[in-house]
Amino acid sequence: MSSKALENPVNVAPTVGFSKVDLKRGKFQVTIFDLGGGKRIRGIWENYYSESHGVVFVVDSSDIQRIHETRATMAEVLRHPRIAGKPVLVLANKQDQEGALPEADIIESLSLEKLINEQKCRCQLEPCSAVLGYGRTVDKSIRRGLKWLLSNIAEDYEAISERVQRDTAKQRAWEEQDRKERANTGGEVRKPCV
Structure with missing residues (x-):
């Protein structure tokens, strides 16, 4: 849902870095972080977990060669303590492509039922095609x-919001401590505690 959503999708490349967009959807004020899925950018994803009330995971359902990588990546994300249990929307994109996996095969290939049961996430899978519409005529x-x-987030908003505030405070405290330690150690980086 980046500003790219307003462009003709035929001319849009996959997200390489990240972008942020704020929008109003019904009674909700929503901030969407569109984070690229390339291996080199995945390291920044954790920086957004604390503030997330829910997750949209976009799967290229026509890229059968990478479905195992997608499964492993999705499992890693949903198992993270700051994501586990939050509602997850899986968009099985590129259904317009020849050879795209149908819904049942995507569920099986991603081990989705097992994963969401393990992490106690509510999950919805939507087969879609981003090129079928853009802007106001989105699929x-x-x-x-x-x-x-949004309705699942609203249903449990109080508990999710409390968790977001707690996790965000922990992350900011860790970042501040890390900044202080870097200043004292000449820039050495350490992994955050979850």
């Missing part, structure tokens, strides 16, 4: 999925 499956995600 109906994407709209349905976002509506599902």
